[in-house]
Amino acid sequence: MALEDDIRTLSETPLLDELGRDALRLIAFSADRIRLGAGDVLFREGDAADSGYVLVSGALSLKRPNSEKIVGRGALIGELALICDMRRPATATATESSQVLKIARGLFGRLFDEYPDLARKLHARLAARLQGDIAELRTIETLLRK
Numbered sequence: 001m002a003l004e005d006d007i008r009t010l011s012e013t014p015l016l017d018e019l020g021r022d023a024l025r026l027i028a029f030s031a032d033r034i035r036l037g038a039g040d041v042l043f044r045e046g047d048a049a050d051s052g053y054v055l056v057s058g059a060l061s062l063k064r065p066n067s068e069k070i071v072g073r074g075a076l077i078g079e080l081a082l083i084c085d086m087r088r089p090a091t092a093t094a095t096e097s098s099q100v101l102k103i104a105r106g107l108f109g110r111l112f113d114e115y116p117d118l119a120r121k122l123h124a125r126l127a128a129r130l131q132g133d134i135a136e137l138r139t140i141e142t143l144l145r146k
Contacts, residue, residue: 003028006056006101013054013074018121023111031101036094047088049081051104058098062090070095082108
């Protein structure tokens with residue numbers, strides 16, 4: 001039953017909700033489950049990022065030097081690490097007992113090979129998100145100059 005629960009969680013996760021059941025099953029079956037206690041650090045800002053995580057239960061704090069965001073069940077953390085080499089932009093710490101599914105970049109790349117339509121859909125969603133992030137950064141830059 002845990003596999004079915006994981007597939008359901010993945011199907012409710014933004015970005016992954018575009019995947020079909022076969023792709024979600026592959027992720028759920030291949031992903032590593034990590035259990036965290038309150039206060040456990042999943043990763044630190046500046047760490048090499050080779051995977052993304054889906055929060056199955058609990059909550060995580062994502063801290064940057066000047067901000068903090070709390071995310072809950074179904075959050076996809078580190079989605080850009082699923083497609084490119086990068087460093088973690090934040091430190092992720094469990095605020096309570098939590099579980100995550102760790103999705104390796106290699107597994108995600110395999111999905112693109114097996115489901116080419118998926119690659120196009122995810123590319124469009126990531127591009128839109130990055131454009132939104134760039135617009136937000138420009139707004140912040142403008143405000144800081146005032």
